[in-house]
Amino acid sequence: MIEKKALTSAPINELLASRWSGRAYAADKPVDHKDLQSLLEAARWAPSCFGDEPWRYIVCDRFSNESAWQHACDCLAEGNRSWAVNAPVLILVCANSVFSGNGKPNRWGEYDTGAASMSICLEATSRGLMVHQMGGYDADKAREAFHVPDRYTTMAMMAVGYQLPENELPDDIRDRELSARRRSEHEKLFFAGDWDEAFLFTGD
């Protein structure tokens, strides 16, 4: 995989630093069922409010169920489909809007599902796989195609697969694929003791 480690201002764990969302998938390289199991198992052990596990994942593997994969691909926004069409696995992510125990609104359903999805991304990284999540897809179409009940919100479509080696990158995504990753300044995001009081990052 092309290494594009986070350029961090403070040291972070190797796995977290190595994860990134590429776009150049190897279309002819399937993802082993055992690897998919481990990705889902990683999600399963994420924390959730009252242990409700509000996440649901619908796995569409082109090599074992082409029609489901095609349904997923058809839901993507054109800009995403142009590259995600090469991902051998597409996964629709859903979040339960109510607690499964008592049916009351769960205001942490999407938040907890985001954590579970992050676990999938990291498990993928540790297996040499790449995950790129997309918000750009037709949510109504996805709900209909995959019979998602009303109480679940579809959150994202995930592209999963192996990355192309650097010398096979297509020209139209080459620059974006190799450019450095960027993030906001700390003071916009992290506060100490009160809103807008910057949490100061000190050097080593």
Add this chain to the structure above:
Amino acid sequence: MIEKKALTSAPINELLASRWSGRAYAADKPVDHKDLQSLLEAARWAPSCFGDEPWRYIVCDRFSNESAWQHACDCLAEGNRSWAVNAPVLILVCANSVFSGNGKPNRWGEYDTGAASMSICLEATSRGLMVHQMGGYDADKAREAFHVPDRYTTMAMMAVGYQLPENELPDDIRDRELSARRRSEHEKLFFAGDWDEAFLFTGD
């Protein structure tokens, strides 16, 4: 730290398997500022829709700003406060409900913030620290105490610190602290190709 690895049905990365939400914090053991930096830096490199980085974290460290920490502690529901009072650091997690660029609703704000918070939990695990997120706190009180603008949703309060060694666990949380972690069956959470079509987990 007391090891309580996930009892997984498929192998997952060591870091993901090791994370868990304990309740027995060592009240007298501060968290170094450098470690807090790394926790926040881990969140910073999480993925987000349009790279908007909707997460905000307000760090309340009892050892450097006792009044902010006390404000945070006062917001907790009683059941949580009983143990979280021993956490030297409490962090209020907020999610931007709109895109910072154009002010339009961001339906991924909470989802992406959940991913960033998961990164904090994992970075903590890799440093021998423990994070326990709580939904049980007074959101209105927290908004007021920390001057959180209306367009941000407060999602959780995080307890951060070092765990007590096993022989110092208080009686009232000892059993819960040592009991095995549990999760739902796979077929409830993971589907193949369509809703409610179980993604089958096969043995090794």
